[in-house]
Amino acid sequence: MREQPDIAESLSRLSLFADLSHTQLESIAHRFDEAVFAEGERILRTGLSGGALYVIIEGEAVVRIDERARVRFGPGEFFGELGVLLDEPPNADVEAATLLRCLEIPGADVAPFLLEFPQVMLRMLRSEARRLRVTTEWNR
């Protein structure tokens, strides 16, 4: 298996971080840990507190409610933000659909992180808006 690329370099390929300088990416890569999950391994657990925001670097994750797969996320996408921002335990399980590599931003660090990097916050808001649009279209 090849050696893994540097985390800052991996982040530079994701649109979420497209507005950040190399120094800013280095700072993020040093501040937060990378987490790797095996296929089928749970990342967020329904009803359990203390979660984090995860940004997918490589692989896919699937959201499950009552065992049913609802949404899949891929590289550059993120999950866990709802529980963290609302300070509530997740109402769904999220598990790795493949070998999954993420950047993990612990719950308590998310707000300061977003305020420090408003460009990332804006890109996250756009993603949230797109997710909301899809949900409203489902409900029509």
Added chain:
Amino acid sequence: MEQITARPFPPGNYDVVVVGSGPGGLQTSHSLSALGVRHAVISQDDAPGGMFRRFPVFERLISWTKPDAPVARGTREYEWYDHNSLVGENGAGALVPEFMDRSFDVPSRAEMEACLVAFAERTGVQVQYRCRWTGTRREDDGFVLETSDGEYRCRFAVFAIGVTERWLAPIPGAEHAEHYVDTRPPDAYRDKRVVIIGKRNSGFELGNGLLPWARELVLVSPRPVQIGPLAHSPLRVRYLQPYEEYVRGGAGTYVVDAAITRIERLNGGLRVIAEGTTWPGRLEFDADNVILATGFRTPLLDLRELGVTTVLNDRVPALSAFFESLSVPGIFFAGNASQGAKGVRKHGVGPNSTSVNGFRYNARVLARHIAERLGIERHRPRLERDEVVPFLLRELSCGPEVWIQKNFLARVVSRSDDGLRDEGVLPLAHFLDEGGEDAVGVTIEMDPRAVIYPAVYVRRRGRIEEYELPPHPVHAYNSAGYRQELDSRLKPFL
């Protein structure tokens, strides 16, 4: 010399082969033996000790051992006061206080090494020394480890090979710098301007060691020093003096948050060019010596080619809750590399697996898991209903596994048709995700404000309920109030 010449494990077939004779390898072998698992231990060294035969450079550990404590030495409760001894399955633990001269409440490297030699002798851990692992391949349902002595076939391989290989950050000009492992005796830095790149354990260790010698000292890395978490880290015990000098305005010592742009040669010296991360702007540091304290990685040899995937910037193998490679089943890691098992990471708190106090318990859990995979049944003592609440509160008050491996290891009691059983210490992530019979798991946790509290997870009909009990100023959870609360939480389970 007997250790070098004895050849206890000739090449051949074994259920398990353990590679390494540092604390991780010794603990794993001892725990496997106690469970009756037939295994071999091989090591390229010629005596026990692993990394403690060389490191830390400045000869003093950062984790405490209190020779005298409120509880008797050698008891299980004493382990919480002794973060450096391996844990004996038959009373052979708590060796470090025997070897400390009490100059400090943390042992020296030499004391630690002597203790590991004594542990191997007293527990009878045998090792095929001077046997270098040179390659790995799969065969049938197991692995072949190629070594300087010949081929070892096994169903499970446990690599306790440390995290001691240089890890070099991708910095242009890094070849001009020394690495931590090449650090010379401190007088070599007398009256020098020294830049240390890195502000974690090894960076602060060097900084502290060179304070009396260097003319100017700069510690630099992108990540700011985090005072809150450090207050809960053994790092602060000895290594924070450079930081204290800097924040008090001490001239000649600087701790700077900046990403290194490059290192250049300049007029017989070196120049480090850096860009601020917590402040805008560029800084240049002229130095006689630049030392990379950017960390280490596991010397995986050919295991990446075999498919072992890694984490934390390619430093350590990515592992399951039972310390098995996420990508190559059958390959396990013990010792410092067991940090590749992330656990639940509630509130972002990870396990304490990079030091002996944490990975000694990981090795026990790993040994028991391997024993079960080999068909050796686990000892699961029966508990009466009235015993469960006091038993769990006792574990929460003084169980060293849940105190040291907070939110990572849990004490578990299960309930099935044959009654209540003590399942022992299990990874919390495994408990939360495995499903199965009704059970309760308890552990100690720390919230984002670093408040320590007991946590209880009850599994009923496949669903997990989480209860956080209130903190206590002296962590005494045996009072009537806690008994009442836990009793009410467990009523449906019991």
